[in-house]
Amino acid sequence: MGSKGKGGRRRFQPTAGGMMKQIQQLQVQMARAQEELAEETVTASVGGGVVTVVMTGQQEVRSVAIDRQAVDSGEVDMLEDLVLAAMNEALRKSRELAEKRMAPFTKALSIPGLI
Numbered sequence: 001m002g003s004k005g006k007g008g009r010r011r012f013q014p015t016a017g018g019m020m021k022q023i024q025q026l027q028v029q030m031a032r033a034q035e036e037l038a039e040e041t042v043t044a045s046v047g048g049g050v051v052t053v054v055m056t057g058q059q060e061v062r063s064v065a066i067d068r069q070a071v072d073s074g075e076v077d078m079l080e081d082l083v084l085a086a087m088n089e090a091l092r093k094s095r096e097l098a099e100k101r102m103a104p105f106t107k108a109l110s111i112p113g114l115i
Contacts, residue, residue, distance in 0.1 A: 030105045034058070037098055044089035051082040055090040057097045 037057030045052040050070045054062040064086070070079055 026105060026108055030102070033101050033105065037101055040097060040101075042090060042093035042097055044086050044093055046085045046089060047082040051079070051086040053083075053086040053090040055094045057094055057101065059091060059094050061087070061090070 038060070040057045041054050041062060042057070043052060043054050047070070050067045052063075052065040054064075056062060064083065066079065066083070070082070
């Protein structure tokens with residue numbers, strides 16, 4: 001029979017240098033993902049396509065398109081509501097995109113005992 005403490009399994013203990021290297025690689029990958037988010041776009045359309053907003057993954061509005069038929073002086077209130085709805089929908093989609101792209105990094109950073 002074996003004695004306690006000898007010949008048992010060793011736990012993997014990463015070295016400080018190895019951890020730093022992994023963190024640096026993670027930082028590079030995160031920076032790349034953020035650059036990609038700045039280029040990726042989401043599109044939100046409301047009112048049956050009356051108002052369409054295109055936004056980047058970093059919540060920068062690239063364009064707002066309004067159907068010409070919707071521009072009627074008597075319908076300004078409705079048009080304002082549609083623009084607001086389209087902007088909020090584009091923001092929601094943009095945040096979802098960012099969460100999806102950044103999820104691998106946030107999971108990697110939630111290492112038990114690290115924080």
